[in-house]
Amino acid sequence: MKLTTKGRYAIIAMVDLAINSQLNPAPLKDISTRQSISLSYLEQLFSKLRQSGLVKSIRGPGGGYLLKKDPSSLNLLDIITAVDEKIDQTQCGGAMNCINDKPCLTHFIWTDLNSKINEYMREITLSDITLRKDVQNIIFLRENKNVSQNQRPKS
Structure with a gap:
């Protein structure tokens, strides 16, 4: 399973919030206007x-949303988990019942990949x-x- 629109939009919106709040x-x-995400979805x-x-x-007037924690302590996995998104590359959802209620021959590859993806998402913060x-x-x-192009910040 790849990251769905829900997970992508949640990350985009939280990055926007980190920058603009x-x-x-x-x-x-x-946020809806800046990121072209529907207001009702947000x-x-x-x-x-x-x-x-x-x-x-x-x-109230002047209201909106603020991050509850410092952007350096909010990681992508926190955001993905908060919106009920699961990153799972196995076909069986980790239940080890891929083929006839038994794990497939490559089950360990997909569970290892899940671990790597989760680790990667945990390491990246909004900051x-x-x-x-x-x-x-x-x-x-x-x-x-x-x-003009030549006035952009240098990489």
Whole structure:
């Protein structure tokens, strides 16, 4: 199974939140506009993210969402897990009943791959993503749509 839209959008929205809510809460409407994700879909995702303790909501004028933890302590696996996403490469869901209620010959390969993917997702934090040069370039280009190529930040 590959990461679904739910998991991808949750990560994208949380990266956006890490970038855009440092001083003030970020309204979902703004995240929706910036990332081209439907507002109703974001509402569903953020309900789960809030229930999992990753974000907090601020009501009223000037309200929106804030990260509940420092971006350096929020990893991608936390986000994926919060929105009920499972990363499982086995066909049997880890039950070892791939073929006639027994593990297939390559079951160990897929379970090892699951471990590697989970380990990788656990190692990457929101901070790691927001500090990447390529992400910084994307932010710069979005904020300065009319800036010429040679004025971009250096990689």
